[in-house]
Amino acid sequence: xxxxxxxxxxxxxxxxxxxxxxxxxxxxxxxxxxxxxxxxxxxxxxxxxxxxxxxxxxxxxxxxxxxxxxxxxxxxxxxxxxxxxxxxxxxxxxxxxxxxxxxxxxxxxxxxxxxxxxxxxxxxxxxxxxxxxxxxxxxxxxxxxxxxxxxxxxxxxxxxxxxxxxxxxxxxxxxxxxxxxxxxxxxxxxxxxxxx
Numbered sequence: 001x002x003x004x005x006x007x008x009x010x011x012x013x014x015x016x017x018x019x020x021x022x023x024x025x026x027x028x029x030x031x032x033x034x035x036x037x038x039x040x041x042x043x044x045x046x047x048x049x050x051x052x053x054x055x056x057x058x059x060x061x062x063x064x065x066x067x068x069x070x071x072x073x074x075x076x077x078x079x080x081x082x083x084x085x086x087x088x089x090x091x092x093x094x095x096x097x098x099x100x101x102x103x104x105x106x107x108x109x110x111x112x113x114x115x116x117x118x119x120x121x122x123x124x125x126x127x128x129x130x131x132x133x134x135x136x137x138x139x140x141x142x143x144x145x146x147x148x149x150x151x152x153x154x155x156x157x158x159x160x161x162x163x164x165x166x167x168x169x170x171x172x173x174x175x176x177x178x179x180x181x182x183x184x185x186x187x188x189x190x191x192x193x194x195x196x
Contacts, residue, residue: 002164003043004104005066008156011173012064012102015180019188023180024060026052028067028081041164054085057126058093062187064180065119066102068160072111073118082122095127098190100183102133102155102176106162108148116154133175137182141175151175 009025016023027049030037057063067078074082088094101119103112120130133155135142142152149172150157156176158168168176 002104002160004158004160004164004168005068005102006046006049007168007173008102008104008158008176009064009066011168011176012066012156012180012183015177015182016064016184018177018181019184021184021187023184025049026056028052028077031077031080052081054081054088057085057088057097061097061190062183063097063099063128064102064155064183065099066104067115068104069111069115072114074115074122085126089126092127096129097127098129098131098187099123100131100133100155100179102179103150103157104160105150105157106160108150108159110159112150112157113152113154131183131186133179133182138175138178141171141178144171147171149175155179 006027013023013025027045029051030045032040032042065078067074070076085094101116103115105112116130116132123130132153133151134153147169148159149169150159151172156172156179158166158172160166
């Protein structure tokens with residue numbers, strides 16, 4: 001809505017690219033009316049980024065899902081996307097893939113960790129393994145108390161303020177880049193090896 005998740009996604013993308021992988025960015029379709037979006041002062045969608053469809057889940061092996069939180073859960077737009085994945089679910093089209101999460105919240109207590117926790121149920125029903133960010137690659141940044149910031153072992157994050165006025169900090173973007181790097185390293189370890 002205010003571009004925070006997109007900024008984190010671009011930082012994550014650079015981390016993935018640093019590992020020699022080619023990530024693609026997707027967005028989920030908006031469910032709110034233009035009238036409501038205008039009242040919320042939402043930014044226009046970046047039309048250069050394609051929209052994900054349920055079939056997108058079949059086409060890729062690994063995903064990092066980023067979204068703003070709503071009351072400690074995914075927003076309605078994300079739920080609407082997953083509610084449309086019944087055919088992928090019944091066919092096992094996403095089974096055995098991996099996913100992680102990253103977030104934007106209005107405040108420190110906005111539900112970044114609970115959003116990841118509640119999202120795991122959706123991933124589990126599809127047979128998608130959850131890969132947490134953890135602390136191994138970002139201990140210094142995660143445990144520092146010198147700056148107010150989002151993100152945790154569950155995934156990179158930013159604090160946007162209720163009106164979206166706070167932008168991701170340098171540390172939040174650094175954590176997103178590290179998450180992209182470590183997720184790519186994990187994904188590469190799972191890639192099938194050629195048989196001799």
